[in-house]
Amino acid sequence: RDQCRRCRRSPKPRPVGAQSSSTSPSQRHRVVISLCRSPADPATSGMMKAVSEQPNFRIGTGLDVHRLAPGREMRIAGLHFPEEDHGPDGHSDGDVVLHAICDALLSAADLGDLGSNFGSSQPEWAGAASDRLLTETLSRVRQGGFEVVNVSCQLIGNRPRFGPRREEAATRIREVHGIDVSLSATTTDGLGLTGRGEGLAAIATALLSR
Numbered sequence: 001r002d003q004c005r006r007c008r009r010s011p012k013p014r015p016v017g018a019q020s021s022s023t024s025p026s027q028r029h030r031v032v033i034s035l036c037r038s039p040a041d042p043a044t045s046g047m048m049k050a051v052s053e054q055p056n057f058r059i060g061t062g063l064d065v066h067r068l069a070p071g072r073e074m075r076i077a078g079l080h081f082p083e084e085d086h087g088p089d090g091h092s093d094g095d096v097v098l099h100a101i102c103d104a105l106l107s108a109a110d111l112g113d114l115g116s117n118f119g120s121s122q123p124e125w126a127g128a129a130s131d132r133l134l135t136e137t138l139s140r141v142r143q144g145g146f147e148v149v150n151v152s153c154q155l156i157g158n159r160p161r162f163g164p165r166r167e168e169a170a171t172r173i174r175e176v177h178g179i180d181v182s183l184s185a186t187t188t189d190g191l192g193l194t195g196r197g198e199g200l201a202a203i204a205t206a207l208l209s210r
Contacts, residue, residue: 055209058146062103062206064114066094067199074160076200077153077169077183078131078176081160088200091120095130096202097169097183101151102130102137104206109141134177146208148179153204155185157194 072087073080077097088094103114111117117140118125118133125133141148155162162169162185170183188195 057149058108058110058208058210060104060106060108060206060208062100062105062107062114062204063201064096064099064103065193065199065201066090066096066099067193068159068197075130076155076160076162078172079165079169084160086159091126092118092128092133093130096200097153097155097204098130098134098173100202100204101153101173101181101206102133104151104153104204105137105141105148105208108206108208109144109146111140111144131176134173138177138179141208145210147210149207149209151179151181151204151206153181153183153202155183155200155202156188157185157200158187158197159200 066088068086069089070086072089072094074084074087075081075093075095078095088096090099092099099114102118106112106114106117114133117137118128120126138148166183166185170181173179173181173183190196193199194201
């Protein structure tokens with residue numbers, strides 16, 4: 001009966017009543033040998049090389065939440081909403097969308113999170129524009145050998161009215177930072193701090209390749 005010359009294993013017997021295979025004994029022999037090849041075989045090493053050359057994809061999730069305070073500018077996804085008399089309160093400008101994107105990118109690249117990279121313990125980032133944080137985040141991610149495939153971010157809150165400016169915000173991020181991004185917005189139907197209008201949140205997912 002057919003048997004692999006390298007490991008002396010035979011093909012598994014067919015169950016009783018199974019239909020006979022259309023392959024000849026010599027064809028089945030070649031199949032057994034191919035399954036038993038060692039990494040030293042040229043064919044196997046070629047397959048392993050092909051697998052190793054495939055892109056290494058990494059996924060990260062980011063979340064940012066800020067309370068709204070009177071007298072603060074409302075900046076979301078890099079856009080200013082001058083009609084709002086409350087804005088995100090935070091160590092920097094409190095842009096929850098850009099912060100969540102930074103958090104997701106850092107997570108995917110295994111570089112920590114927003115707080116460990118730009119937290120309140122680092123005074124040089126106090127009051128920093130979130131565009132600056134995203135620029136620095138992208139630099140660190142690329143230094144780690146990664147490229148951004150896509151980022152998706154959703155704003156959660158009652159204000160500002162983000163829908164009419166959603167595409168404007170996405171286009172701006174693409175042009176300023178050179179990454180593919182998709183944005184959306186939702187509410188929580190009056191539940192929680194975002195539903196009561198006390199704050200804003202954003203959640204993002206980033207896909208990287210190396």
